[in-house]
Amino acid sequence: MREPLLRYLQRERLAERRYERELRALSLAERVECGEALAGLSVVSQGGGRITVAMSEHSAKFREGDVLWLGDGVRIEEGLPVRLVRYDGAARQLHLELDGREEASPLRAGRELVLDRRSMDLAERFALAVEDVYTKTNHPIALCLEGKLSTDDDEAVRREAEIDGFRRGLDRTQAAAFARAFARPKLHMIQGPPGTGKTRLLAEILSACAERRERVAVVAYTHRAVDQVLVRAAQRTDPRLVWKLDSSRSEAPELAAAGVRRTTSAERGASTGPAIVGLTTHAACRAADRATFDRVVFDEAGQIPLPHAVGAMRLGPRWLFVGDHAQLPPVVAGEHAEEWRASIFAHLVERYPSTMLETTYRMNSGICDFPSRAFYAGNLKPSAEASSRRLALAPGGRFRDVLDPQRPAVLVEVPHRGAAMRSRREAAIVAELSIELMAHHRLPAEELAVIAPFRAQGMAIREELERRAAIRGFRPASWPLVETVERIQGREREVVLISLASSDPEWLAEQTDFYFSPNRLNVALTRARTKRILVASPLAFRVRARTLEDVPALSVFAALYRETPRIDGASVEKEIEVDG
Amino acid sequence: MPRKLRPITGTHLFQRERCSRWVWLDFHEDPARKLPPDAAAAARMAQGRRHEREIVAKLDVVEPHYPANDFEAGERATRELMGSGAPLIYQGVLLGEHRVGKPDLLRRADGGGTPRYLLGDIKASSRAKLEHAMQLAFYADLLAASQSDGPKTAFLLLGDGREERVQLDDVEPFYREAAAEVEAMRERRHEPRAAFHVHCHGCAWRGVCLPELEARGDLSLVHGISPARREALEEVGVHNIAQLACIEPAQLAARTELPRETLRRLRLQARALLDRAPHRLAPLPWKAARIAVAAEFARHPIRGHVAEFLAYRTIAAGNGFQEQWIHESAQNPEEEGPAYRRFLSSLSLDRDAPIYHFGAELPDTLAQLDARHGKLNDPLPQVFARLHDVQVGIRSSLVLPILRYDLDRVAQALLGTAPESVEPHSAETDDQSPQIRRALAERILLVRRVRLAAARAWQSDGAASSAVSVSPEGTVASAPAAAGLQDSP
DSSP states (O other), rough: OOHHHHHHHHHHHHHHHHHHHHHTTOHHHHHHHSSEEEEEEEEEETTTTEEEEEOOOOOOOOOTTTTTEOOOSSSSSGGGGEEEEEEEETEEEEEEEEESSSSOOOOOTTTOOEEEEEOOOOOOHHHHHHHHTTEEETHHHHHHTTTSSSSOOOEEEEHHHHHHHHHTTTOOHHHHHHHHHHHHHSOOOOOOOSOOOOOHHHHHHHHHHHTTTTTEEEEEEEEEHHHHHHHHHHHHHHHGGGEEEOOOOSOOOHHHHHHHEEEEEEEEETTSOOEEEEHHHHHHHHHTTTTOOSSEESSSSGGGGGHHHHHHHOOOOOOOEEETTTSSOOOOOSSSOOOGSBBBHHHHHSSOOOOOOOEEEEEOOOHHHHHHHHSSSTEEOOOOOHHHHOOOOOOSSSOOOOOOOOOOOEEEEEESOSSSSSHHHHHHHHHHHIIIIIEEEEEEEOGGEEOSSHHHHHHHHHHHHHHHHHHHHOOOOSSSEEEOGTTTTTEEEEEEEEEEEOOOOHHTTOHHHHHHHHHHHHHHTEEEEEEEEEEEEEEOOEEEEEGGGGHHHHHHHHHHHHHSOOEEEHHHHHHHTTOO | OOOOOOOOEEHHHHHTHHHHHHHHHHHHHHHGGOOOOOOHHHHHHHHHHHHHHHHHHHSSOBBOOOOOOHHHHHHHHHHHHHHOOOOOEEEEEEEEETTTOOOOOEEEOSSSOOEEEEEEEEOSSSSBBBBHHHHHHHHHHHHTSSSSSSEEEEEEEEETOEEEEHHHHHHHHHHHHHHHEEEEHHTOOOOOOOOOTTTTTGGGGHHHHHHHHHHHGGGGTTTOHHHHHHHHHEEEEEEEOHTTTTOOOHHHHHHHHSSSHHHHHHHHHHHHHHHSOOEOOOSSSSOOOOOEEEEEEEEEEEEESSEEEEEEEEEEEEEEEEEEEEEEEEGHHHHGGHHHHHHHHHHHHHOOOEEEESHHHHHHHHHHHHHHHHHHTSSSOOOOHEEEHHHHHHHHHESSSSSSSSSSHHHHHHHHHOOOOOOOOOOOOOOHHHHHHHHHHHHHHHHHHHHHHHHHHHHHHHHOOOEEEOOOOEEEEEEEEEEEEOOOO
């Protein structure tokens, strides 16, 4: 496996460089259009290596943790190298920090700035890690990847740990997963479908590790994912044992509030006594040369590319992977054979038995039913409390048919044709439904989200929201989240609207890998707690497969159409018109 | 006297995936109006027949014997063979109500007790397609009547020698919908509209459909208009090419879901047909280079592996150029990997020279070859970075008075040459390499000529010759194009 892993890293690096070159060849307007630049930014504050900028709209594809250039948008690489730390949607601000530099000259007030994507070349570090593993005969990591590790439980340990799990208030499958994390000698995988309490379970496992005086590394792909686990862990154990390995200068208020301290030293807490140290896969690859732990726990392992995991696995001899290969896979830039695009989690679950958490505490039965059957073989069930939860509505109001709490999942069929990445009719319906929920039914904007497959549709929906709210004299304190699937994984809302946008089956037949990805559909369908409203043209479900490989994914979409109660979108549009 | 209605066959399910109108015409149109296959289709059919003969010759099969076209006798003979537990039956006959199926293979699935059979087809293609699965699902439906339940899987023997299993449960919902539509077409409960698409020029019914479409200037003749877009435009009163050429994109964008830029492009395409001349859109994306390469691959027609790797390298020198051919071939699948690696190595010597090709097939094939034979430190990423798709470049820069942007039609528009006729590969000779190589070389040279002609067309007023034209009344015909490249409004 050495060669395919190294080839993956090499191809990714070259693909990223090529992409960067292609971006540089575009004008600023074109880069903004495709979401790879943000223009019209102004400095709000600067100091201590941190910069806050104000923007009108975050229409770019940038996510927290991305590395960027802050400059004039023309001489891109003469700008300041920064990292996006946090996006404050309410204040329309981006919090950045200098990357690789302590300070910078003050940015001129009133100057309009541009953020451009910057590539981070870490391939060499990961490649060295792969070489380190494969130059040794029968390295445990190599054996693990090849499916050659034993997975027999120590039954005595398992029984005792399961009792401990129940004592901690875990449910049946959580307790089983908890038990195997300690009973399996070297390796275990826990699949955590949406809302199944994966983070809580992880916190209990880490707490138990601390009680056993273990030194544990917690690894995830992004800082946000690491921080979430550490905060929960600090709530379950002595916070003085919990550290974040992080060279960033930015404040991390959630960590500070939880009592999690930050360190730039990989050896912190590793010499004596228990410790829980959180770090990203990038930092873990670097740290593995200097520190060792008793156990390495990977969170969101379904999003960690295989070669990146290899670097972090060197941190210790026992591995626990927590993730869900039915949700979003790793982001891959280059051309690779299918098996090498898989995450470490997807790779390992094909080779070893894993434990799946089966109870969701998020979705009611109406929301959970289809994703459970389509993606989890019917094994995902809502808890008793979640199952019967219903959306609370005020009396009266418009669109009672669509918003009916007794029908948690509905499809509003909008008979449009020929649309590719944007439908104004769907945007209008989504906007009106959202305004009705917020204005009449007092649903907080923070409990509402809209998901669209394309940025163009997201922008159309935001425009319609603002325009129609203004017409109705409605001025919300904040707006609901309107995002693509990639930026919404990990979040949940009381109500989620999904606008599919497209109505050209021939065009969609060219987009099957993206548009009909079962993983993306799963994430979209499982964000809501009590109400999910799909808004789409029936033509979005009438795509003919071009190859047999497309058939399973298209079958899922076809089943979604058949099994979701449908409401005539034309009648919804009439209600909007009548209402003026 | 009304003609007897044909039964539904696996071919109807196959063709429905490509063109529903074909199915309708096959049931209801006079067969005398069918045209013989064009040269390319004839070559594919000959290849398919030869592949099937080769495969069957290696298998120990039995065939049901029955009088020609007496399918009831054929079914009885088939059931006798199945009842006697014949291991492998070739061209058995399965009947249902108004349905006749002749799967290539019925293979006994040993499990003890009453013999049960799996269905299989032999295909020259190296990829399993949905059309193939539809045929198998059709046969499975017929077979279910005689077995206690239908088979859950079927198999395809593909052109590259692989056997691929097809999960019939996966395609069941699609099959049911397709079967219902075919039934409705047969009974005249549903008549699909004709529409122009990529399969039309080789279709047996092209003599029926194309004149109808051309006579009314059907919107589907305009490149970029899918059936959904056609309906969207018709809903707002745009019914033919002449009307499309006169639309106001901003106004129409407000009344449809089509973006303004898309409508502008479609209007330009209509105007190009009307004016019989190309229109400029944007500068061509490629720049002049001292060294340029054009490359293409060809697969072995029977074994399916990449058999010929060919590139044409030109170096500008003085007023002319020097040329060099780079060639590798693989007579059999085992030679494909080494031939690919040698070819890749040769291509990588010119680190910055652009590599031109036409269409997505070359990069797709490169990716497949890499998946099969790739090694660390292969120069493939460098080669990929140098690829330029001439088809994409032309479509982004010029609007040509043609119905589709395939190489032959683009060449016709820019060079004035008639589409090259494809000499069918002889079904009888084993070594087809020289023919394949010659065809490949001709294609590469044509791609180069097209690229240079596009650059000249962008720069000067002297432009296309032969093209398709659209009259003000909206009728479409082939006609010599007028000179003059027009800027887009």
